[in-house]
Amino acid sequence: MSxxxxxxxEVHDLGVSYHHKPVLWAVDCDISAGExxxxxxxxxxxxxxxxxxxxxxxPLSSGYVKIHGxxxxxxxxxxxxxxxxxxxxxxxxxxxxxxxxxxxxxKLKFFQRASKEDRRQVEDALRTVxxxxxxxxxxSDLSCGQQQRVFLxxxxxxxxxxxxxxxxxxxxxxxxxxxxxxxxxxxxASGATVVCVHHDLNTVSTYFDSALLLNVRKIAFGPAxxxxxxxxxxxxxxGRPQVLTEVGERLRARKFQKREG
Amino acid sequence: xxxxxxxxxxxxxxxxxDPAASWVLLASVLLGGxxxxxxCITFLQKRSLIGDALAHSALPGVTTGFILxxxxxxxxxxxxxxxxCLLAAFCIVSMKAKTKIKDDSALAIVLSVFFAIGVFQxxxxxxxxxxxxxxxxxxxxxxxxxxxxDDIKVLAGVSFLVxxxxxxxxxxxxxxxxxxxxxxxxGLGRMSIFGIxxxxxFFQKLLWLLIVxxxxxxxxxxxxxxxxxxxxxxxxxxxxxxxxxLRMFYVSALFGSISGALGAYISYLSPAMPTGxxxxxxxxxxxxxxxxxxxxxxxxxRILGRIRxxxxxxxxxxxxxxxxxxxxxxxxxxxxxxxxxxxxxxLQMSRLKKSMSELAKQGFLFLDxxxxxxxxTGLARAVQLTRFHRLWELYLTxxxxxxxxxxxxxxxxVEHVITSEIESSILESLKDIESDPxxxxxxxxxxxxx
Numbered sequence: 001m002s003x004x005x006x007x008x009x010e011v012h013d014l015g016v017s018y019h020h021k022p023v024l025w026a027v028d029c030d031i032s033a034g035e036x037x038x039x040x041x042x043x044x045x046x047x048x049x050x051x052x053x054x055x056x057x058x059p060l061s062s063g064y065v066k067i068h069g070x071x072x073x074x075x076x077x078x079x080x081x082x083x084x085x086x087x088x089x090x091x092x093x094x095x096x097x098x099x100x101x102x103x104x105x106x107k108l109k110f111f112q113r114a115s116k117e118d119r120r121q122v123e124d125a126l127r128t129v130x131x132x133x134x135x136x137x138x139x140s141d142l143s144c145g146q147q148q149r150v151f152l153x154x155x156x157x158x159x160x161x162x163x164x165x166x167x168x169x170x171x172x173x174x175x176x177x178x179x180x181x182x183x184x185x186x187x188x189a190s191g192a193t194v195v196c197v198h199h200d201l202n203t204v205s206t207y208f209d210s211a212l213l214l215n216v217r218k219i220a221f222g223p224a225x226x227x228x229x230x231x232x233x234x235x236x237x238x239g240r241p242q243v244l245t246e247v248g249e250r251l252r253a254r255k256f257q258k259r260e261g
Numbered sequence: 262x263x264x265x266x267x268x269x270x271x272x273x274x275x276x277x278x279d280p281a282a283s284w285v286l287l288a289s290v291l292l293g294g295x296x297x298x299x300x301c302i303t304f305l306q307k308r309s310l311i312g313d314a315l316a317h318s319a320l321p322g323v324t325t326g327f328i329l330x331x332x333x334x335x336x337x338x339x340x341x342x343x344x345x346c347l348l349a350a351f352c353i354v355s356m357k358a359k360t361k362i363k364d365d366s367a368l369a370i371v372l373s374v375f376f377a378i379g380v381f382q383x384x385x386x387x388x389x390x391x392x393x394x395x396x397x398x399x400x401x402x403x404x405x406x407x408x409x410x411d412d413i414k415v416l417a418g419v420s421f422l423v424x425x426x427x428x429x430x431x432x433x434x435x436x437x438x439x440x441x442x443x444x445x446x447x448g449l450g451r452m453s454i455f456g457i458x459x460x461x462x463f464f465q466k467l468l469w470l471l472i473v474x475x476x477x478x479x480x481x482x483x484x485x486x487x488x489x490x491x492x493x494x495x496x497x498x499x500x501x502x503x504x505x506x507l508r509m510f511y512v513s514a515l516f517g518s519i520s521g522a523l524g525a526y527i528s529y530l531s532p533a534m535p536t537g538x539x540x541x542x543x544x545x546x547x548x549x550x551x552x553x554x555x556x557x558x559x560x561x562x563r564i565l566g567r568i569r570x571x572x573x574x575x576x577x578x579x580x581x582x583x584x585x586x587x588x589x590x591x592x593x594x595x596x597x598x599x600x601x602x603x604x605x606x607x608l609q610m611s612r613l614k615k616s617m618s619e620l621a622k623q624g625f626l627f628l629d630x631x632x633x634x635x636x637x638t639g640l641a642r643a644v645q646l647t648r649f650h651r652l653w654e655l656y657l658t659x660x661x662x663x664x665x666x667x668x669x670x671x672x673x674x675v676e677h678v679i680t681s682e683i684e685s686s687i688l689e690s691l692k693d694i695e696s697d698p699x700x701x702x703x704x705x706x707x708x709x710x711x
Contacts, residue, residue: 019359055446073448081446092305092439093504102436105447138504154443164446 008033008162008193009054013063016046016053021252022061023049025217025244031195032210033161036188038198038224041214042237047197048084050214051164054195055081067162075162077106080155082165084197085148090140096150097135100125103158125157126150128183145176152180156187163187163194170199181207204228216240267530274529282529285405288413289521289536291420292479293491293544297517298427299475300496301509302468305438309497310365311353313489314372316476318349320379320400320485324386327397331389335415339477346473349375376485403484403537405525412481419478426471427510433464435506483537490541491517498548501555520544574677575608576616577646580625581676582606583635584643588701594640596632641707648704649684650676651697656687658698665698 009031016024024046031037039047052058054065056072067075080103103125104118114122126132129149139147148168155163163184169177184194188209198204204211204224211227213219219236220227277283303311322345326337349371356367386397399407408416427434437444444450452463460466472492479488499513524540553560582602587595603613617633620626625639635643653675654668679687688694696702 052442057442057445073451076446076448079446081443083440083442083446087442088440089305089307089438093500093506093509094435094439095505098435098505099439102432102440102443105432105436105449 006033007031008068009195010066010069011050011054011063012065014050014053014060014065015062016049016058017061017251018049019252020254022244022248023216024053026062027214027218029212029218029221031193031212033193034188034191035209036184036194036196036207037210037212038196038204038208039212039214040198040201040204040228040236041219045215045236047214048166050212051081051166051195051197054164055079077158078160079162079164080158080160082151082155082163082168084166085144085170088151090147092139094139095135096126096131096137096139096142097122099139099150100135100154100157103154103156121157121159122153125153128156129153130179145172148172149176149180152183156183161192163192165194165196167197167199169196201228201233216244270530271526274526279529281406282525284410284413285408285529285536286522286525288405288408288416288482289525289540290518291416291521292482293495293517293519293521293524293540294514295420295423295475295517296479296488296491297495297499297513297515298510299423299472300492300494300517301499301506301513302434302438303472303492304496304500305506305509308364309493310368310489311350311472312476312492314353314368315346315349315473316480316485316488317372317379318375319346319477319480321345321375321382322379323400323480324379324382324397327386328382331391333397335409335411339415342477342480343470343473345375346477347469350469350473379485399484400480401484402486403480403482403488403535405482405528405536406532408481416478419474423471423475426467430464431507431510434468437464437468438506483540487537487541491520491544494541494544494548495520498544498551501551501558516544516547520547572616572619575612576620576625577642577677578606579608579613579616579620580635580639580643581646581650583626583633584640584647587635594635596629596634599631599633602633644704644707646676648706649679651701651703652684652687652691652694653679654697654699655691655694655703659691668698 007030009029011027011029011031014024014027015022027050039050041047049058053060054067054072056065065072067079072079100122101114101118104114104121123132126135129152131146131149131153134142134146134150139150142150148171152165152168155165168180172180184196187194196208198208205228208224210222211224212221213227213232213236215236220229220232273279274282274286277286300309300312303309319342322341322343323338324341325345326341327333330337352371353367356362356370357364362370383398383401433444433449436447436449448461450462450464452459452467476488476492479491482488483491495513495516496509498516499509502512503509520540520543523543524536524538527539527543528534528536551559554562556562579602582605583597586597586601586605587593599610599613599617602608603610606613608616617626617628620639621628621633625636625642627634627636650672653672654665657663657668657671658665694703
């Protein structure tokens with residue numbers, strides 16, 4: 001932890017397995033409110049998996065995650081999630097406005113009729129990401145950066161306190177990247193917690209307050225500038241410890257017939 | 262069929278004078294409607310084959326129910342079919358989750374195993390005189406005429422339930438299909454009744470049940486083999502006409518109902534032809550028409566769009582060529598022979614003629630016999646295109662360090678797509694915009710005076 005500010009997300013001894021093969025081992029970190037935190041690491045390090053386990057999607061093989069001291073399922077409406085681009089069907093017949101309106105879904109509303117307040121929030125969010133002029137457009141007609149901004153708007157309109165974004169900067173131009181970062185900074189300044197899976201090591205220390213360096217286990221966690229030391233990066237990117245991989249494979253093989261590939 | 266008989270029967274059918282035919286009509290319209298609407302869900306989830314697999318998997322449920330209870334009561338048929346479909350769905354989902362078998366193989370395996378068991382039981386049952394009487398074998402290809410009043414009551418009830426479900430949960434369905442990860446993150450699959458939690462992914466299970474019920478309802482009308490087409494085809498056709506999920510639901514339900522009505526009508530005119538297959542034929546016809554003629558998404562409109570683009574490119578190229586020739590002359594906008602343009606652009610005279618007169622009509626050109634001259638608006642447009650062309654060449658040489666002889670071909674294309682927004686960001690990153698990489702000046706934008 002960087003300073004004494006409140007812990008927003010407490011990840012404790014988190015372990016996750018896919019098909020009995022462990023993909024995350026004993027991850028610990030306390031993510032502070034009011035900060036922008038990066039999750040970095042090589043491909044297959046378990047970055048998205050960590051994000052999804054914070055959301056409570058995945059069965060944990062060990063440990064727990066608490067959000068403001070409570071399980072994620074109890075505070076689902078306070079967590080805004082932006083999935084990875086690949087998980088969304090971009091051909092879907094839907095307008096920008098409709099996508100952002102999704103954030104206003106509430107169990108209490110009859111037939112999900114949008115209230116004045118809902119419309120105002122959606123408009124505010126779209127204006128913040130400079131996409132209001134596009135609200136009637138089909139999502140499939142937008143560029144990659146515009147789509148990403150619409151998704152950010154959807155997260156904003158939810159008025160959440162925790163923002164979890166899976167590679168928000170993937171495939172977008174530098175201008176969009178800067179303007180999205182500005183939005184994150186404003187969120188953090190207002191006391192919200194922003195966590196991004198990020199793939200560009202060069203920008204970590206300038207964009208983020210804290211960073212978690214990951215490769216199936218925690219390599220380092222702390223202020224972004226100190227986490228990315230030469231030594232830590234080497235440790236994260238020079239492959240996984242062979243013992244972890246081997247034990248993982250054996251765990252899987254014990255449950256399944258071992259197959260080729 | 263004689264014209265008068267045809268007319269008389271048509272009037273009889275559409276004025277609902279024949280009660281039996283009217284029941285069949287009602288059933289076909291209802292089924293077409295719900296199958297069409299529900300089909301949008303599986304279509305957009307890219308799981309269209311699920312319908313086929315589930316329909317085939319219903320068969321052993323029905324036959325087992327009949328063997329156990331010797332009854333054709335819709336209740337038994339329904340329960341048997343639902344159980345067997347849900348078992349099939351469970352097999353498909355867990356095969357995907359727990360083994361390395363992919364979606365399509367899992368569907369194919371489940372479909373064929375369940376169907377084989379059903380057919381096997383069917384051959385046993387057919388020896389039973391009660392079964393022949395009950396028309397169990399009609400389930401294979403469907404027989405609308407054999408539907409009893411009870412069947413139709415059940416169908417009406419199910420239709421009401423399905424439509425209510427779609428109306429109440431429209432938003433949830435939309436979020437789930439569009440972005441299931443987000444759906445999960447918001448915990449929208451969680452449902453509870455009277456405070457009792459029904460589990461994390463209850464809504465997804467409910468949606469499966471909806472699809473299963475719709476398919477089973479269609480069995481008697483369209484049969485195991487064809488009901489999947491009624492789920493898939495109207496939905497696929499409606500996608501060509503819709504830019505929103507709501508509209509897609511409407512249009513698909515409408516297409517399904519029209520197919521149902523026409524299927525029943527054709528079958529009434531010539532009773533040898535069954536309703537179910539005709540429903541499918543009509544739906545396929547609607548699909549074909551949609552795929553070809555639908556505005557914007559249809560094949561024809563896309564071809565027209567491409568032709569329009571090509572024509573526009575050709576016209577813009579002519580303007581630019583005229584400008585380039587004129588650049589070397591002392592006089593502004595000199596008269597230029599057509600043949601010169603044709604030679605430079607390598608164009609057939611007939612094509613050139615057409616483009617020229619089109620350009621003249623739009624006020625870009627003045628025509629004078631075999632010669633032509635740029636008008637002020639034509640000049641402005643040509644200057645803009647030339648400017649884009651040369652700016653792009655410059656951008657490529659400066660920004661990505663392409664050699665000067667590599668950039669012309671690329672710019673020939675790009676000049677047609679650059680917007681003033683792109684222009685300003687190109688200008689931002691360029692240092693020196695005096696001349697292009699070939700040493701020709703980059704013209705300043707012209708303001709047109711009226």
